[in-house]
Amino acid sequence: MTAVIQAEHIGKRFGAVRALRDINLRVDKGEILGLIGDNGAGKSTLIKILTGYHRPDGGRLLFDGQEVTLRSVVHARSLGIETVYQDLALVNDLPVYLNLHLNKEPVYRPLPFLRRKDMRRRAREALDEIGIDIPSVTAPVGQLSGGQRQAIAVARSVSSDARLLLLDEPLAAMGAKEGMLILRLLARLKERGDLAIILIAHNYSQVVDVCDRVNLLQHGEITFDRATKDTSVAELLELVHAEYRMGGNT
Amino acid sequence: MSDPVETRPAGPDWAKIGDALWRGLVRQKELSILLVTVAVAIYFISSNGRFASSENYHTIAQYFTPWAIVAAGEVMLLICGEIDLSAGFVFTLAPFILTTFADNGVPLFLALVLALLVCAVIGTVNGLVTTRFNIPSFIVTLGMYFLIEGVSLLMSNGAPVSAPSSGWVVEVFGHQRWSELIWVVVMVVIMQIVLTATRFGIYTQAVGGNPVAAAESGIRTKAVKVVNFAICSTLAGFGGILDGMRTGSFDPTNGGATTMFLAVAAAVIGGTALLGGSGTVVGALIGAVLLGIVFDGFNIQGTSANAFDVVLGIAILVAMLLNVYLTVLRKRVSR
Numbered sequence: 001m002t003a004v005i006q007a008e009h010i011g012k013r014f015g016a017v018r019a020l021r022d023i024n025l026r027v028d029k030g031e032i033l034g035l036i037g038d039n040g041a042g043k044s045t046l047i048k049i050l051t052g053y054h055r056p057d058g059g060r061l062l063f064d065g066q067e068v069t070l071r072s073v074v075h076a077r078s079l080g081i082e083t084v085y086q087d088l089a090l091v092n093d094l095p096v097y098l099n100l101h102l103n104k105e106p107v108y109r110p111l112p113f114l115r116r117k118d119m120r121r122r123a124r125e126a127l128d129e130i131g132i133d134i135p136s137v138t139a140p141v142g143q144l145s146g147g148q149r150q151a152i153a154v155a156r157s158v159s160s161d162a163r164l165l166l167l168d169e170p171l172a173a174m175g176a177k178e179g180m181l182i183l184r185l186l187a188r189l190k191e192r193g194d195l196a197i198i199l200i201a202h203n204y205s206q207v208v209d210v211c212d213r214v215n216l217l218q219h220g221e222i223t224f225d226r227a228t229k230d231t232s233v234a235e236l237l238e239l240v241h242a243e244y245r246m247g248g249n250t
Numbered sequence: 251m252s253d254p255v256e257t258r259p260a261g262p263d264w265a266k267i268g269d270a271l272w273r274g275l276v277r278q279k280e281l282s283i284l285l286v287t288v289a290v291a292i293y294f295i296s297s298n299g300r301f302a303s304s305e306n307y308h309t310i311a312q313y314f315t316p317w318a319i320v321a322a323g324e325v326m327l328l329i330c331g332e333i334d335l336s337a338g339f340v341f342t343l344a345p346f347i348l349t350t351f352a353d354n355g356v357p358l359f360l361a362l363v364l365a366l367l368v369c370a371v372i373g374t375v376n377g378l379v380t381t382r383f384n385i386p387s388f389i390v391t392l393g394m395y396f397l398i399e400g401v402s403l404l405m406s407n408g409a410p411v412s413a414p415s416s417g418w419v420v421e422v423f424g425h426q427r428w429s430e431l432i433w434v435v436v437m438v439v440i441m442q443i444v445l446t447a448t449r450f451g452i453y454t455q456a457v458g459g460n461p462v463a464a465a466e467s468g469i470r471t472k473a474v475k476v477v478n479f480a481i482c483s484t485l486a487g488f489g490g491i492l493d494g495m496r497t498g499s500f501d502p503t504n505g506g507a508t509t510m511f512l513a514v515a516a517a518v519i520g521g522t523a524l525l526g527g528s529g530t531v532v533g534a535l536i537g538a539v540l541l542g543i544v545f546d547g548f549n550i551q552g553t554s555a556n557a558f559d560v561v562l563g564i565a566i567l568v569a570m571l572l573n574v575y576l577t578v579l580r581k582r583v584s585r
Contacts, residue, residue, distance in 0.1 A: 089463035
């Protein structure tokens with residue numbers, strides 16, 4: 001089985017700082033990979049390389065088995081690499097259906113007028129398909145809860161021809177109930193079978209619940225790679241915190 | 251949406267209608283300001299016999315049309331998070347540009363088109379300086395405000411000149427009774443359609459509502475802003491030409507800061523958020539009509555013109571408070 005994305009010996013320096021050294025990582029179709037690690041371990045840098053924001057200094061990226069150089073975020077997106085950022089990229093004053101179609105609005109060609117009815121229908125279908133329960137697609141996004149907004153941000157990323165979905169701490173600052181909404185959504189997306197997902201999270205019990213495999217990033221290297229069924233929250237916690245205990249005095 | 255099925259066929263359910271009206275009022279800012287406007291009109295009609303006449307309605311239209319057409323452009327800019335302080339003086343300047351072209355033998359209609367093009371260029375400069383150098387539009391257009399004021403005074407030598415007085419262009423663009431009002435209403439309708447029914451309108455709202463999100467989705471946020479600056483200046487210039495043609499005189503004291511600030515006031519009273527993201531052009535028109543009615547009503551009643559500013563000030567403050575309050579209410583209604 002070829003991985004949707006595979007990183008081989010990826011390195012990245014910022015001046016004197018080696019943010020990433022020799023990263024090897026792969027995600028398969030229908031797989032959710034949990035990426036954990038302490039702040040400053042290099043998670044954001046790695047994500048930014050996979051989305052085409054940063055260029056790696058060394059190593060290579062394979063997309064569907066083919067070597068690629070991601071020239072820009074737009075280029076990555078054209079390949080089907082979508083990102084859901086922490087800062088929700090939604091416009092609060094606009095209704096749900098316009099947010100889902102932002103910059104992809106259909107019009108009555110050759111006239112420049114928006115096909116609002118079509119957009120409402122498609123938005124409803126897209127949300128139903130991935131099982132997101134939003135009372136009304138015409139409600140402004142600003143009136144929805146944090147979990148619903150995050151769900152819409154995810155829905156927007158996957159409504160196109162997404163192949164790889166990157167989620168940067170989608171569960172941060174979210175209550176348990178809201179978090180469940182997103183976890184259930186990720187489980188539904190996994191069922192689609194053709195999508196690879198990388199989830200960055202700090203809540204290890206959620207990682208163990210929803211991810212198939214977990215990678216631990218420490219000081220720019222992946223130091224641990226295991227199926228979640230073969231590990232536990234306690235082990236992950238122990239791994240992350242072990243290095244701070246060894247010195248003995250903190 | 252699943253409404254419970256009505257089981258008993260009763261007469262009009264007043265509670266339900268009241269509830270629907272209340273929800274509508276909260277949802278649609280324009281509806282509340284429209285009700286206020288109608289109420290104020292009814293007050294003046296019933297309290298003074300001279301108010302309800304075709305002649306007086308024409309007078310009211312003369313007051314509010316300049317504010318409304320400048321406001322139509324300002325609404326677009328306010329929604330995308332910018333403002334144009336120079337629009338009032340573009341209103342002042344445009345007729346003199348037209349005169350310059352006409353005096354040099356350019357046919358009147360072409361002179362009008364060229365004058366509007368110059369206005370569009372002024373707006374484009376405002377937009378480019380604001381977006382390329384990341385300077386707040388408040389400062390950029392403050393500079394343009396004085397620059398254009400100075401240019402209008404230089405071009406006019408500080409004195410009014412007579413407007414062209416014959417030909418179809420003069421009749422169509424302002425001189426015919428009500429033609430100024432008709433043009434302004436047409437412009438407002440066009441801009442409202444642009445705002446709500448085209449991709450450009452959605453981009454304008456997105457750019458003001460969440461610039462990062464708009465940029466991330468691939469919208470060219472700077473271009474959207476520049477086009478809106480150009481639209482605002484062009485509409486202001488068109489308003490100035492219409493107004494000059496109507497009065498038969500191009501006057502360097504027309505327009506200016508008063509027209510610009512009243513236009514912004516009309517926009518705000520009509521429900522446009524000063525920090526961007528939401529608003530409607532029709533709301534601004536209704537806001538301008540309301541201001542026109544109050545201004546005219548006070549004149550007829552013999553109330554001091556200074557009282558108008560007091561009412562205007564209170565109206566702006568109340569409108570802003572209402573905007574904040576309605577946002578809270580709207581959240582509750584939609585839950």
